[in-house]
Amino acid sequence: MIEDSKISYVELPGQDLPATKAFYSKAFGWTFTDYGPTYAAFGDAGLDGGFQADPEAGLTKPLVVLFARDLEAMEAKVIASGGEIIVPIFSFPGGRRFHFRDPSGNELAVFTESQ
Numbered sequence: 001m002i003e004d005s006k007i008s009y010v011e012l013p014g015q016d017l018p019a020t021k022a023f024y025s026k027a028f029g030w031t032f033t034d035y036g037p038t039y040a041a042f043g044d045a046g047l048d049g050g051f052q053a054d055p056e057a058g059l060t061k062p063l064v065v066l067f068a069r070d071l072e073a074m075e076a077k078v079i080a081s082g083g084e085i086i087v088p089i090f091s092f093p094g095g096r097r098f099h100f101r102d103p104s105g106n107e108l109a110v111f112t113e114s115q
Helices: 017-028 071-080
Strands: 007-013 031-034 039-043 049-052 063-067 084-092 095-101 107-113
Touching: 007 107, 017 031, 017 039, 017 049, 071 084, 071 095, 071 107
Parallel strands: 007 049, 063 107
Antiparallel strands: 007 063, 031 039, 039 049, 084 095, 095 107
């Protein structure tokens, strides 16, 4: 069960998605689910995650993704605590999320599942 306010997912850059998938599959036995030509979720890695190859997504560092049952309430909490919203709430296959920057400049995201 996914817990509120806990790390749930990690996204990594994957500019060469076929080579990246081949490497992690061969080296570590990870499995993949493709969500279009520029995104692959990985499994069998100990923590859920995915590789983002879309250059427009601008992902150049790992992205830690937290879970929230109430996305709008968590967004308000992030703002009230001094976080800066850098990508407003948007929908993606399976849910919705937003990205924020913490006071040290780290980018993280918070997601909720589709209802």
